[in-house]
Amino acid sequence: MDASTADHPILHLQGIRKTFGSKVAIDSIDLAVAAGEVHAICGENGAGKSTLMNILAGIHQPDAGTISLRGRPVGIAGPAEAARLGIGMVHQHFTLVPSMSVAENIFLGRQPRRWGGLVVDRAAMRHAAADLISRYGFELRPDQRVRELTVGQRQRVEIIKALAFDAEILILDEPTAVLTPAEVDDLMKVIDVLRDRGRTVLFITHKLREVKAVADRVSVIRHGRSVGTRDNAGLSESEIADLMVGRAVFLAERKQVPPRTERGDDHLEVAGLTSVDATGRAVLEDVTFGIRPGEVLGIAGVEGNGQTELAEALTGLRPVISGRVTLDGTDITGWSAGRRRGAGVAFIPEDRLDRGLSPTMSVAENLAASNYGRAGLVRRRLISQAALRRFAAEQIRRYDIRGAAPETPVGTLSGGNMQKVVLARELAREPRVLVVSQPTRGVDIGASEFVHRQILAAAAQGCAVLLISSELSEVLALSDRIGVMLRGRIVDVLDAADATETRLGLLMSGGRAEVEA
Ligand SMILES: Nc1ncnc2c1ncn2[C@@H]1O[C@H](COP(=O)(O)OP(=O)(O)OP(=O)(O)O)[C@@H](O)[C@H]1O
Ligand SMILES: [Mg+2]
Structure with missing residues (x-):
């Protein structure tokens, strides 16, 4: 410059x-x-x-x-x-129409037309979409419905949509938050290509190595x-x-907190869990593991290999066709999501807006949603507004939820601060089992440290934690054992002490750990 x-x-x-x-x-x-x-x-x-x-x-x-x-x-x-x-922009939260195809989303509002503009030229649109997709080396099919895509794939559609405008100035608001490390590398190359073509790129990220x-x-x-x-x-x-x-x-x-005392047997036991998607394809196959109280089981894997489905199956959001989930010896396989929550299963989902929060409701109401059972919040079947306000103010302070008061609508918070609301709500319940997916996605460096400490603190209290993350450094820093998922299966479980990024990377891509060892 x-x-x-x-x-x-x-x-x-x-x-x-x-x-x-x-x-x-x-x-x-x-x-x-x-x-x-x-x-x-x-x-x-x-x-x-x-x-x-x-x-x-x-x-x-x-x-x-x-x-x-x-x-x-x-x-x-x-x-x-x-x-x-x-000026084109890729937003921090998705703006796609789930019921439409990839191609339709890319060209939304400016489809190629025929017959004097009366008919959308679908073939031309598909063609143009395929062209753009291959130009940037993404793996997407123009005909796929967006609702069937993983979070990472949706992000790629957003990027292509912004690029399709042929914008001279391209704004990318945390485009890498939902990409796998390999996809991040690809995006970096795309950004280099854009620069070579004279484009100007404004790039927002919390990951300083990407900035560098x-x-x-x-x-x-x-x-x-x-x-x-x-x-x-x-x-x-x-x-x-x-x-x-x-x-x-x-x-x-990152350093581990003091060693946890493992009490008793498996809190959570999963045996032979199998689940299929709408087309009958297995998305979870014979998944078996146990997590003891106080233990963190990390799940490493390239996104889209069954991690989302595993979290859903454990929290009661996805039916299974065979297998069993037991909590302290009780079979909870047939239990609804609500009943599981009531029994102490907490869930921090990867997609905080879709599943995690009600954007138009206040921070206090969102925080309270899972915590009505908490002492003092409900009196004679009525929510005590004063107690709710105090509880919310305390969580806002503890989690440093910036720009929020108890009555602020959650939808007006910044992305990272919404994530903190979900974390605060789920951890305040002092859960027995915590299923947490991509906990620090979109969270700034300082807050990430804090989130990690909170997860370890929950474990120290005897909570059994399943940690799903595409950040290998995060999995390595927090887990006692690490399972690797590939095509719906857990292909190996390593003790954290034996795990390295290289070894995990190899297993994630279908190689065998022994090659390196
Ligand atoms: N529509 C809105 N109504 C009220 N307040 C808003 C609105 N949009 C943003 N804010 C507030 O403006 C401030 C800045 O938010 P912004 O989303 O720009 O942060 P950010 O830097 O992008 O953070 P993050 O890294 O978490 O995404 C926050 O306090 C947020 O709550
Ligand atoms: Mg933001």
Whole structure:
């Protein structure tokens, strides 16, 4: 990046401010983005990153400040206007229509038409979609219904949809949160290709190694204000973290909490669990394991190998065709999700908006949803509003849920802070079994540390934890044993002490652990 391009930015924001009612989401942001650069935007959960990007995508209007594009002041009245100005965005939460196909979603609202625009040219659309998919090396079929796709596949559709506009400026809001490590590498290559083609990319991520890998420059925002822009070259991960938090952060190698005492036999026993999808294909096959009180069983695997289905089967959200789930010796295989919850099975799902939360309800109501049994919340069958408020305020403080009061609608929180609400709610129940999927997805570095400590603390209290994560470092740091899932089966279970990233990676891809050992 030479100084002259940075002096004539393609995009220049000055004094941008955005409030929602009395809440200041963005206080004052200045940002200069040079043409053809990959510009990372970093900041803690709730710092204002998505809000700022939504302003550029025409979704929100700023209360103050100016936006200059190619040297001229512009107003971005709506998403269509943003597209006309050459700005495309991949959102942090999905915007796809589940009942439509991949191709239909990619071209939603701008399908190729025939007969003077009266008929959508489906063949042309499929063709164009297939072309884009192969150009970026994604594994997707244009005819697949989005509802049948995994979270990672949906993310890829979102990316292609944004790229299909041929946007000159592409905004990616945490695009890697739901991708597997291999897919992240692929996306990094796609970003490099875009840069080679002269595109400008604004890239949001909480993973500092991704910033280091792909960005030319890095801008940090903190509490809705710009902290500064630095060249990536020569900047260390811990320097970025310090800028984000505003003080020195210690990026510690994760250490186990004191050893847990394992009490008694398996809390949770799973034997021969088998489940099929709508087409009759096995998505879980003969899955067998046990988790003792106080133990963390990690599940490693490339996403889409049955992890989601396993979590659903254990929490009563998916029927099984054979096998058994026992909790402290009681067969709970036929129990509903509600009954399992009542018996102390907690669930932190990967898709927090779909399954985890009611966006229009308040933080307090969402936190209370699983905790009505809690002492003091219900009195003579009525919820004590004062007690609920106190309980919510306590969780907000403990989990550092930024920008939230007990009465704030959950849907207005930032992505990472919504995740903290789900964690707080499930862990407050002091569960006997915790099924947790991708716990730190979208959560900033500081909060990730905290989340890890909470999971280990639950185990220390005697909870049996099943931890599903596509982050091998996370699985390795927290688990006592690690099972590897491949095509619906658990292909091996290793003691954490014997597990390494290489060994797990090999098993995940169908190789045998002995090759390396
Ligand atoms: N529609 C809205 N109504 C009210 N407050 C909002 C709304 N959208 C965002 N906010 C608030 O603005 C602040 C910034 O949120 P934003 O989503 O921009 O954070 P972020 O930096 O993207 O965080 P994360 O890393 O968690 O995604 C938060 O306090 C959030 O609660
Ligand atoms: Mg965000």
